[in-house]
Amino acid sequence: MNLDSKIPSGPLAQKWDKHKFDLKLVNPANKRKFDVIVVGSGLAGASAAATMAELGYQVKCFCFQDSPRRAHSIAAQGGINAAKSYQNDGDSVYRLFYDTIKGGDFRAREANVYRLAQVSVNIIDQCVAQGVPFAREYGGLLSNRSFGGAQVSRTFYARGQTGQQLLLGAYQALSRQIGLGAVKMFPRTEMVDLVVVDGAAKGIVVRDLVTGELSTHAADAVVLATGGYGNVFFLSTNAKGCNVTATWRAYKKGAVFANPCYTQIHPTCIPVSGDHQSKLTLMSESLRNDGRVWVPKQKGDTRKPDQVPEAERDYFLERKYPSFGNLAPRDIASRAAKEVCDEGRGVGPGGLGVYLDFADAIKRLSEETVRERYGNLFDMYEKITGENAYRAPMRIYPAVHYTMGGTWVDYNLMSSLPGLFVIGEANFSDHGANRLGASALMQGLADGYFILPYTIGNYFATSKTAKVKADHPEFKKALESSQALAKRLLSINGKRTVTSFHRELGKIMWEKCGMARTKQSLTEALTLIPALRAEFWKNVKVTGENNSLNQDLEAAGRVADFLEFGELLCRDALTREESCGGHFRVEHQYPDGEAKRDDEHFAFVSAWEYQGPDKPPILNKEPLVYEEVHMSTRSYK
Amino acid sequence: MNLTLRVWRQKSPQEPGRIVDYPVTGIIPDMSFLEMLDVVNEGLIAKGEEPIAFDSDCREGICGTCSIVINGRAHGGQKGTTACQLHMRHFQDGQTITVEPWRAKAFPVLRDLVTDRGAFDRIIQAGGFVSVNTGGTPDANCLPIGKAESDLAMDAAACIGCGACVAACKNASAMLFVSAKVSHLSLLPQGEVEKDQRVMSMVTQMDKEGFGNCTVTGSCEAVCPKEISLDFIARLNREYGVSLLKGVQA
Numbered sequence: 001m002n003l004d005s006k007i008p009s010g011p012l013a014q015k016w017d018k019h020k021f022d023l024k025l026v027n028p029a030n031k032r033k034f035d036v037i038v039v040g041s042g043l044a045g046a047s048a049a050a051t052m053a054e055l056g057y058q059v060k061c062f063c064f065q066d067s068p069r070r071a072h073s074i075a076a077q078g079g080i081n082a083a084k085s086y087q088n089d090g091d092s093v094y095r096l097f098y099d100t101i102k103g104g105d106f107r108a109r110e111a112n113v114y115r116l117a118q119v120s121v122n123i124i125d126q127c128v129a130q131g132v133p134f135a136r137e138y139g140g141l142l143s144n145r146s147f148g149g150a151q152v153s154r155t156f157y158a159r160g161q162t163g164q165q166l167l168l169g170a171y172q173a174l175s176r177q178i179g180l181g182a183v184k185m186f187p188r189t190e191m192v193d194l195v196v197v198d199g200a201a202k203g204i205v206v207r208d209l210v211t212g213e214l215s216t217h218a219a220d221a222v223v224l225a226t227g228g229y230g231n232v233f234f235l236s237t238n239a240k241g242c243n244v245t246a247t248w249r250a251y252k253k254g255a256v257f258a259n260p261c262y263t264q265i266h267p268t269c270i271p272v273s274g275d276h277q278s279k280l281t282l283m284s285e286s287l288r289n290d291g292r293v294w295v296p297k298q299k300g301d302t303r304k305p306d307q308v309p310e311a312e313r314d315y316f317l318e319r320k321y322p323s324f325g326n327l328a329p330r331d332i333a334s335r336a337a338k339e340v341c342d343e344g345r346g347v348g349p350g351g352l353g354v355y356l357d358f359a360d361a362i363k364r365l366s367e368e369t370v371r372e373r374y375g376n377l378f379d380m381y382e383k384i385t386g387e388n389a390y391r392a393p394m395r396i397y398p399a400v401h402y403t404m405g406g407t408w409v410d411y412n413l414m415s416s417l418p419g420l421f422v423i424g425e426a427n428f429s430d431h432g433a434n435r436l437g438a439s440a441l442m443q444g445l446a447d448g449y450f451i452l453p454y455t456i457g458n459y460f461a462t463s464k465t466a467k468v469k470a471d472h473p474e475f476k477k478a479l480e481s482s483q484a485l486a487k488r489l490l491s492i493n494g495k496r497t498v499t500s501f502h503r504e505l506g507k508i509m510w511e512k513c514g515m516a517r518t519k520q521s522l523t524e525a526l527t528l529i530p531a532l533r534a535e536f537w538k539n540v541k542v543t544g545e546n547n548s549l550n551q552d553l554e555a556a557g558r559v560a561d562f563l564e565f566g567e568l569l570c571r572d573a574l575t576r577e578e579s580c581g582g583h584f585r586v587e588h589q590y591p592d593g594e595a596k597r598d599d600e601h602f603a604f605v606s607a608w609e610y611q612g613p614d615k616p617p618i619l620n621k622e623p624l625v626y627e628e629v630h631m632s633t634r635s636y637k
Numbered sequence: 638m639n640l641t642l643r644v645w646r647q648k649s650p651q652e653p654g655r656i657v658d659y660p661v662t663g664i665i666p667d668m669s670f671l672e673m674l675d676v677v678n679e680g681l682i683a684k685g686e687e688p689i690a691f692d693s694d695c696r697e698g699i700c701g702t703c704s705i706v707i708n709g710r711a712h713g714g715q716k717g718t719t720a721c722q723l724h725m726r727h728f729q730d731g732q733t734i735t736v737e738p739w740r741a742k743a744f745p746v747l748r749d750l751v752t753d754r755g756a757f758d759r760i761i762q763a764g765g766f767v768s769v770n771t772g773g774t775p776d777a778n779c780l781p782i783g784k785a786e787s788d789l790a791m792d793a794a795a796c797i798g799c800g801a802c803v804a805a806c807k808n809a810s811a812m813l814f815v816s817a818k819v820s821h822l823s824l825l826p827q828g829e830v831e832k833d834q835r836v837m838s839m840v841t842q843m844d845k846e847g848f849g850n851c852t853v854t855g856s857c858e859a860v861c862p863k864e865i866s867l868d869f870i871a872r873l874n875r876e877y878g879v880s881l882l883k884g885v886q887a
Contacts, residue, residue, distance in 0.1 A: 051771040066692060067758050069798055070700040086778060122772070129774035131767045131828045133791040133821065140781025158791060164699055165794060172766035179762035187755070210747055239694040273667045278675055281697050380698065383722045384669075449771045497682045499675070544687045548649065549748040551690055552682060 001256065001609055003622045006410040007111045012628045013094075016115040019411070023454055024461035031056030034460050035219040037204055039191045039246055041068030043163075043441060044424025045225030046170035047448030053174075053182035055453055060217060061174065061183050062206055064190040064241055064554075069171040072227060072239040073444060076163025077284035077377070079145060079155035080127075080441040082120040087144050091152040093117045098629060100439060103149040103329050104404070104432020105581035105597060106631040107262070109605075109624065111411060112429045119450040120442050124156055126449055130169040134158050147437040148285050149329035149636075155438040160284055160376045166441055170448070190554065191246045192485075193478045194222065194253045194420065201250075201420035202468040203475060205482045209554060212547040214482050218470040220463075221419045221456055224250060225448070228403035228425040230263065232562045232569060233514070234506020236400035237269060237282040243558040244565045247407045247426050255415040256607040256620060258428035259405035260565070261573035264435055264582045265515050266401030267293075267333035270384050270394075271353040280399040281384055283356070283377055285437040288326040290361035290370065291394070293317050293333070295354050299344040305355055305393050316340055316354075324636040331434045331582045331595075332636060334398035338515050339593060341397075348395045357393035398515060402440060404431040404582065405572075408607045408622075412455035413447060416607075418463065421456060423447035428605070433581025486546045489556045494539030498552060501536050502559045505529065505566055513570050518586045522574040526567060533563040568608055568617065575619060578602045599631050638664040638725060641733040642677065644689055647746050654746065656735070666726035670713060671696060671703060673725055674736075689736075691750040698722040698862060701797030704804070705750050706737040711801035711860040719799065719862040739800050741809035743847045754800050756846035757814060763887075764838030765818040767828050786824050793821040795863045802857035802865075808849025813857040815843050816873035817865050823876060833880040840877055841887035 008019040026034065034057050038049040041063040049061040065071060083096040097117040101108055124142070128134065134156050135143040144153040158165040177183040186206065193205040195216065203218040229244035230236035251257045268283045294315045296308050316336055321328045328336070337354045340346065347353050362370050367390055371378070378389045385395075407415050407422040409429055414421050424444040431439065468474075512525035536559070544550040579588040579595035580602070588596040605622040640661045647654025659681075664673050671693050678688035694702040698719040705720050707713035713723040728734065736750065744752040796817035803809050819836050822828030828835075851870060858867045 047771070054770040065694060065700075065702065066754060067798065069758070069761075070694055070702050072695060072700070074700050075695045075697055084777070122774075124777045125774040126769075126771060128777040128780075129767065129769045129827055131790075131822050131825050133787055133794050133825065134777075135791075136782055136784050136787045138784050140783055140787075141778050158794075161699065161795065164797070165791075168794065172761060173769075173771070175758065175762040176766040176768065178758075179764075185758075187758070210753075239700060240696060241694050274665060276665055276668050276672050276676065278669075278672050279696050379717070380722070383698075383718060383724065386667075386724070386726060453771070495683075497679050499679060541682060541685070543682050543685065549690055549751060552688055 001416065001620050003256070003408065003416065003607055003620055004410060005109065005622060006412060007109070008411065012110065012114050015111050016118055020454055023458040026457045026460050028056055032058060034058065035060070036221050036223060036456065037062070037217055037219040038223045038225060039204065040071065040225035040227060040426070041174065042071035042073035042225060042227060042424060043167055043170055043444030044448040045071070046167065046174040047445050048223055048225060048423060048452050049183050050170060050173035050177050051449050051453045052456065053177035059183045060186065060219065062186045062189045062191060064188065064209060066188050068174055068185060068187065069168060071167060072242055073167045073441070074164045075239065076441055077160045077282065078147065078286040079157035079162045079438040080123065080166060081147065081154050081438040082124045082156060082442065083117050083154060084121055084124055086142060087153045089152045091154050095152065096120060096154065099150050100430070100436055101432070101629055102634055103436035104434050105595070105634055106432065106599070106626070107580050107624065108430055108432030110626055110628055115451070116430050116443060116446050119446045122450055123442060123445045127166055127169050130173060132158065132165045132169045145286055146289055146327060148288065148327045148333070149436040157286070160374060163441060166445065170445070192249065192482045192557065194250045195475050195478045196253050196417065197468050197472055197474045198465060200418040200465045203470060205478045210549050212545070212550060214479055216470045216475040216479050218468050218472070218475065220467065221421060221459060223421045223423060223452065224407065224426050225424045226426045228406065229565060230400045230403050232505070232566050233400040233509045234502050235272065235277060235280050235510070237266060237280050240279060243561065245558050245561045247422065248561045248565050250407060250415070250417070250420060252610050253417065254610065255417045255420055256408045256609045257568065258408035258605050258607045259572065260569040260608070261576055261583050262404035262433045262581060263400060264330055264402040264404060265334040265398045266330055267337055267398050268356060268396045269399035270381065271348055271397040273349070281380065282401060283381060283394065283396060285330070287356060287374055287377060290365070290373070291326065291356040291358050292360060293326055293354055293356055295340045295345040295347060305357070314340070314345070321636045328636045329434060329436060334515060335584060337398055353395040353397045355393035356396045358389065359393070362390065402435055404428065404433060404435055408605065412458065413452050414455070414459065419459065419465065421452060423452050433583055485557070486553060489540070489542045489553060489560070490546060492537065492540050492542065494541050496539050497541060498556045498559050501532065501540060502562065504532060505563055508532070509566055509569070513573050516584050516586050517573050519574065522570050525570040526574065529563065529567045529570065536560065536563055572606055572608065575606065576602060597633070603631065638666060638728070638730045640664060640728065640731070643733060643735040645737045646689070646749055648748065650745050650747055664725055666724070668725045669696070669721055670707065670723045670725065671721050689750065690748045693721055696721040699797060701799035704739050704752060704799055706739065706804055708735050711739070711804040712862055714860065717862055717864045739804035741803045743809065743811070744800060744803065756848070757798050757800065757811070759846065760811070760815060760839050760842045761818065763842035764835040767822060768831060780826055782825060790821050790824040793817045793824065793865065793869055796865050797863055799862065801860045801862060803848065805856040805860040806849065807854070807856070808852065810851045811843050811848040812851040812870050812873065813861065813865055815839050816869035819876060820869040820872045832876060833883055833885045836873065836876040837880045837885045837887050
């Protein structure tokens with residue numbers, strides 16, 4: 001397959017402006033002739049659906065939640081980056097671009113990341129105009145905080161609920177268009193297949209989660225904004241409903257999947273407490289602004305944290321990375337935590353935890369100030385663990401949080417299937433091998449408000465494909481195969497529950513393909529996963545019927561896809577014989593334990609192409625060409 | 638821990654529901670309430686019975702999806718806590734726990750503990766926004782906003798739209814939810830421009846959806862997982878009055 005990234009020519013700083021001028025436009029009166037389907041209503045989906053409706057397109061938006069306001073973007077805590085440089089601390093579009101490229105360990109596309117940094121400033125303006133109540137200083141101007149991987153303060157926030165407030169802004173913009181009749185919204189409706197006609201995406205098959213009814217919808221373009229695949233690990237900070245189904249089924253219809261092995265393990269999550277656990281909870285990275293991460297210097301030190309004298313504590317991030325300290329990027333901080341726990345210096349049950357200590361911050365700033373900054377996070381910690389973090393340090397441990405990989409898209413955010421656009425976490429384009437904190441919200445809104453609405457018009461203006469209606473035979477075919485799938489899942493009537501398969505898959509993924517991956521562990525995973533999948537199709541028990549609200553059946557469909565997707569993730573990790581960002585291959589490290597990249601052989605995007613159920617996928621490579629920046633070895637020391 | 642659960646089971650909106658008792662064993666105090674329900678469901682599936690349908694998603698208290706009444710209290714009655722963040726350590730071994738869906742005419746039961754809260758979305762669609770399109774907005778810092786007003790707007794904006802306020806209210810009133818959005822937007826200069834129209838449109842839609850009236854008993858505030866203040870209802874009433882006197886039409 002020829003993967004054309006369609007990166008515009010010319011100097012980096014002018015590419016997007018030049019490209020916007022080169023894009024063909026659709027006349028305002030003609031826009032209403034084009035139908036667009038948006039799947040997902042998070043930051044990317046809601047902002048895209050609202051903006052395209054404002055422009056005049058006919059939009060249908062689908063989400064599996066009971067309301068578009070509940071998409072998982074809502075759970076983002078810390079903030080959103082923007083190169084506003086309000087703090088007079090030397091920030092600029094170029095610096096945000098550079099930090100993001102470097103944070104991604106030089107595995108992202110230069111032109112995409114530069115554009116992201118450029119439009120970041122518009123996002124803040126847009127959100128403020130919508131009434132997003134960002135934190136402010138006494139003088140009435142916007143406040144900023146620092147985040148990992150940056151030495152400037154460029155993160156805008158709304159207490160510990162930034163994602164919620166940004167999503168409500170986008171949801172309200174979307175609601176306005178729904179009220180005006182410009183968007184038709186389908187809540188509690190899950191996409192189960194993509195319909196491709198003559199090589200172009202022309203619609204979807206959906207299941208009404210209340211009645212179980214399957215139906216088809218035709219359009220001139222389909223936009224997937226369906227989030228990441230972190231739940232392949234079962235335990236992650238994702239919401240219970242997050243899944244890979246939409247992008248996976250698109251993959252099986254021809255949309256190549258890029259860099260699935262780039263998964264982000266977030267350093268500051270509440271440690272696992274037992275086998276009953278259904279998900280993990282993140283403690284915002286912003287806590288590392290004031291919290292200090294440490295473990296005892298002695299192995300197996302079981303003293304209470306306040307009994308360990310200062311001299312016997314190892315503030316390992318400050319020691320190893322003096323210039324970034326506790327604000328080292330996520331992949332680096334996670335690995336450092338794993339390292340000290342592997343040495344037997346971890347704290348709490350099972351030794352799988354490190355302290356995040358606020359004693360110094362409380363002394364320096366007062367408990368009141370700490371409460372004002374992070375009160376809701378401390379409350380959440382107390383609810384889950386029953387411990388008061390104002391008195392004793394928090395215990396934290398890394399957990400799966402975000403996935404940088406996703407459907408391959410070109411500069412226009414279009415996948416390898418014409419007419420299929422993929423935005424937000426669901427695509428792969430901007431974060432390389434590691435995403436910096438407060439950049440996910442930025443990317444979701446950049447794609448939805450300021451990039452896709454322009455680039456999709458060019459597709460409409462130049463596409464030669466014919467308009468298709470939902471009575472086309474391809475729709476009937478897709479509908480029938482979706483019906484058959486549901487029927488098959490319900491008819492197995494085996495002995496194991498869907499959750500037990502999901503848990504087992506998650507365990508394989510975490511142990512064999514988690515924070516440290518080896519050739520051996522990945523090879524093992526590639527035997528274990530197909531075996532588990534085979535057992536699933538023989539022995540899963542799915543209760544209830546197809547024609548009613550059936551959460552067991554919903555879960556079964558999603559887990560069936562994870563069981564296929566997990567294999568691709570491990571295959572990608574095995575193929576990438578280097579360490580970069582969130583992908584750490586034990587065989588490839590420097591003597592001091594830092595990730596060893598191999599730019600000579602691996603400076604490319606891995607784009608996997610589906611070949612059928614029984615054939616291995618083909619690996620396509622999109623070379624990463626850096627015109628502006630030098631691919632240096634990442635150092636936060 | 639061992640418990641007896643009394644759970645509302647209802648197959649569809651059309652069929653009548655009933656309370657069914659389930660003995661539950663081996664619950665760990667560190668489990669969340671929803672994880673306890675997961676355990677019950679795993680047991681039911683293993684026996685070939687249909688699991689208890691309940692809504693949940695983020696399980697960290699922010700998405701507003703979970704919506705169950707526990708022992709007569711929306712979200713279980715723990716201050717400032719959603720059901721997904723309520724942990725079993727707050728219950729006693731041997732306790733009998735009754736679990737029901739939100740009860741309100743405007744929130745019909747779809748199945749078991751799952752209700753349709755689309756009415757809330759329609760209220761927002763009627764006016765719960767600032768009418769700005771994407772692009773062409775002024776610089777974010779061109780309009781200073783006092784920290785106090787901004788913080789108060791954020792207090793109101795913290796609403797997660799779960800509907801506990803409606804479930805707790807004897808009249809199934811949605812006033813706390815509506816007042817939170819009305820207050821959030823009218824407290825900020827960006828939203829103030831449309832405040833008369835907004836309050837009229839939202840309240841009219843609220844009435845159309847079949848929510849009851851407010852008699853200021855404060856039960857909504859008591860169960861609100863985000864502790865949205867009753868003061869916002871006073872603000873809503875004032876704004877509604879002003880809008881009415883100005884003769885604004887919905």
